[in-house]
Amino acid sequence: MGVVNITPDSFSDGGRFLDRPAAIAQARKLAGEGAQIVDIGGESTRPGSAPVSEEEELARILPVLEALGDLCVSVDTRRPAVMRAALAAGASMINDVQALSAPGAYDAVRESACAVCLMHMKGEPATMQQDPHYDDVVAEVKEFLRGRVAAAEAAGIARERLVIDPGFGFGKNAGHNLTVLKRLPELAELGVPVLAGLSRKSTIGRLTGRPVDERLAGSLAMALLALQGGATILRVHDVKETRDVIAVWEAVRAA
């Protein structure tokens, strides 16, 4: 899954693809490099980012989505109205960092055949990184995701449409993120495909001391660890390089 943030302030590529042709070109570039899904988003969930209105979010994503009709596009949104509009415009997947918790979210996706990513987040984006606490981060994330999968199924969204995601960096410090990554196989036990988004995140900065634009090697190491832990979808900025990691990992697995 290649990432295209159509926002002025996303943490790693904010502002680069706010311009519509640039966003479309970036999505096509990532697909050409081997992304099977392109994830577009018009609202930054970075702590401290400026709120965006529903109208503005739609104005950012819809023209880009409409220009990518031949690709498998995921839309990163928390708003049911945006989900509905995106699905009507051809989105194949809804990536919801709030795991369909907004009122009306189930209704927005139920009638379509789209895939849905249910992500764990502790707290709200604005404050989630202010000293998050868990007794057992993996157990808590797993129980949350188990509950959201069950709730989605009960709401009429077939299990085959669901993907789960522990939400690296969403209400989790570096220690929490590393523990979740190390114990990712426990989440895979839920029997739903696992998506991992670690690309360029601040934990890599903490471990390496590198600024966000120098985190490629760290991101690739994280990608390999996520694959080994059972992730089947990697949400990344650097698709070409991550495809090489996947090729090497698959070859070793098949040897």
Ligand code: 9MG
């Ligand atoms: C939108 N977004 C930013 N980081 C993410 C992650 O790790 N997973 C998912 N599903 N979405 C993310």
